[in-house]
Amino acid sequence: RKEVEQDPGPFNVPEGATVAFNCTYSNSASQSFFWYRQDCRKEPKLLMSVYSSGNEDGRFTAQLNRASQYISLLIRDSKLSDSATYLCVVHGGNAGNMLTFGGGTRLMVKP
Amino acid sequence: DAGVIQSPRHEVTEMGQEVTLRCKPISGHNSLFWYRQTMMRGLELLIYFNNNVPIDDSGMPEDRFSAKMPNASFSTLKIQPSEPRDSAVYFCASRLLNEQYFGPGTRLTVT
Numbered sequence: 203r204k205e206v207e208q209d210p211g212p213f214n215v216p217e218g219a220t221v222a223f224n225c226t227y228s229n230s231a232s233q234s235f236f237w238y239r240q241d242c243r244k245e246p247k248l249l250m251s252v253y254s255s256g257n258e259d260g261r262f263t264a265q266l267n268r269a270s271q272y273i274s275l276l277i278r279d280s281k282l283s284d285s286a287t288y289l290c291v292v293h294g295g296n297a298g299n300m301l302t303f304g305g306g307t308r309l310m311v312k313p
Numbered sequence: 314d315a316g317v318i319q320s321p322r323h324e325v326t327e328m329g330q331e332v333t334l335r336c337k338p339i340s341g342h343n344s345l346f347w348y349r350q351t352m353m354r355g356l357e358l359l360i361y362f363n364n365n366v367p368i369d370d371s372g373m374p375e376d377r378f379s380a381k382m383p384n385a386s387f388s389t390l391k392i393q394p395s396e397p398r399d400s401a402v403y404f405c406a407s408r409l410l411n412e413q414y415f416g417p418g419t420r421l422t423v424t
Contacts, residue, residue: 234411245404245415293411301413303356
């Protein structure tokens with residue numbers, strides 16, 4: 203079983219839709235959680251950290267459920283420019299001080 | 314800050330040649346990571362340094378790969394001799410505390 207698992211997608215949604223991604227992690231000792239975004243042929247970029255209480259940044263909301271060991275990302279009012287691959291990232295646990303990346307979920311927002 | 318700087322951005326070489334990839338981390342960041350990304354295997358951690366010292370190189374594929382960090386502002390990843398299966402995008406990333414930032418990557422093609 204992979205340490206961090208994501209549905210690879212693609213998720214095809216129309217502009218303006220709300221879309222949610224989930225991610226599960228295997229190690230309960232994991233300490234910090236993040237969402238990264240990667241555009242085609244570009245590097246991964248930090249989108250947001252995920253806090254236990256949940257956090258919001260504009261149209262993006264991240265939630266963490268430690269009991270069930272999953273992380274979610276909700277995108278409201280999706281834009282064409284949101285089309286990218288979203289990587290779920292976990293810090294700590296088996297990986298020690300390193301980040302463990304999920305395989306990513308591809309989102310395609312259509313006009 | 315200019316962010317993480319990598320060079321070259323693209324490298325095309327013939328099988329058997331030596332390849333050297335370079336990275337300049339963000340000033341003040343004390344951890345540096347080398348990753349490789351392919352469609353088949355996703356993002357893989359090769360090696361990471363903390364305060365210029367290699368901490369975990371378990372992801373380095375084989376002896377043909379070596380990495381150095383002679384000072385806090387420079388690191389190299391060398392492949393000698395290169396093989397076609399080394400073709401990938403190689404990312405360098407640096408981190409301070411929890412936030413990790415990637416360089417633009419080097420796209421390596423070995424023919």
